[in-house]
Amino acid sequence: MAREAPPDAFGNTAREYELGRPEWPEELIDRVVGELGLGADATVLDLGAGTGKLTRALVPRFARVIAVEPDGAMRTVLEEVVPGAEALFGSAGAIPLGAESVDAVFTAEAFHWFASDETVAEIARVLRPGGGLAIFWNVWFGETEPPMGDAVDAVLDEAFVRGGAPGLPKVLSGAWRQPLERSRFGPVHEAEAEREVVRDHEQWLANMLSVSSIAAQSDHDRLVLATRLRELVPDGEYRWRIRTVGYWTRLDG
Ligand SMILES: C[S@@+](CC[C@H](N)C(=O)[O-])C[C@H]1O[C@@H](n2cnc3c(N)ncnc32)[C@H](O)[C@@H]1O
Numbered sequence: 001m002a003r004e005a006p007p008d009a010f011g012n013t014a015r016e017y018e019l020g021r022p023e024w025p026e027e028l029i030d031r032v033v034g035e036l037g038l039g040a041d042a043t044v045l046d047l048g049a050g051t052g053k054l055t056r057a058l059v060p061r062f063a064r065v066i067a068v069e070p071d072g073a074m075r076t077v078l079e080e081v082v083p084g085a086e087a088l089f090g091s092a093g094a095i096p097l098g099a100e101s102v103d104a105v106f107t108a109e110a111f112h113w114f115a116s117d118e119t120v121a122e123i124a125r126v127l128r129p130g131g132g133l134a135i136f137w138n139v140w141f142g143e144t145e146p147p148m149g150d151a152v153d154a155v156l157d158e159a160f161v162r163g164g165a166p167g168l169p170k171v172l173s174g175a176w177r178q179p180l181e182r183s184r185f186g187p188v189h190e191a192e193a194e195r196e197v198v199r200d201h202e203q204w205l206a207n208m209l210s211v212s213s214i215a216a217q218s219d220h221d222r223l224v225l226a227t228r229l230r231e232l233v234p235d236g237e238y239r240w241r242i243r244t245v246g247y248w249t250r251l252d253g
Helices: 010-020 026-035 072-081 117-126 150-163 168-171 178-183 201-209 219-232
Strands: 043-047 063-070 086-089 102-108 126-143 190-200 237-250
Touching: 010 072, 010 201, 026 126, 026 190, 026 237, 072 086, 102 117, 117 126, 117 178, 117 237, 126 168, 190 201, 201 219
Parallel strands: 043 063, 043 102, 063 086, 102 126
Antiparallel strands: 126 237, 190 237
């Protein structure tokens, strides 16, 4: 079986993650929030919150936003950039909240790392009856415009082979659905949004360095890669089309 990058890779590159990764599309968040019937008075949890890329979109929408993240480096950035959220150490297997304490659990670019019968039961434990689970992933990335060129693609391909498969194939396999199907959650619904993201040279580079299979490599290997990419990628603005999928389901009332 192909080697996989570990889910705890991200802390190595928390600053790059924050600089490079795109925000989540507002209209898709609105759609999922509406479908789950969440009002402004809701208490919500962002699970596997990272540097708070999704958390920052939840804070203006809800009365109370709790962000649970196991990695200290990611949490430090989150506390800096999203002071309106309550950041807590914890994981999907051990959420540091009481039973039936939140109206919804959100999780972005993370559920595939921890989806299991145990974590789904733990998510159900903290949700009030009828509460919602919302799951987001970026599932497709178009060619960068202007194109990066064969030399950059070759350097990245080599880095991905060295670092193991990134998380996307795990998402696309749909294996994350199985624990939900065996759980107290109802049917899973989905909607998607496509958008263009603009990245400058440093943001593009930071995004690449934050991909799990590259983030998991040694500091030396990442530095060599960053230096090589900096040489190869001309300064400028890069446009990128990204497709994002939002899934939602409700706990049995
Ligand atoms: C790709 S990042 C996504 C971060 C953020 N949600 C976002 O939208 O950018 C995945 C995050 O999941 C966290 N993670 C990994 N294993 C986890 C687990 N078992 N429970 C909760 N979070 C976990 C990682 O530390 C990392 O911050």
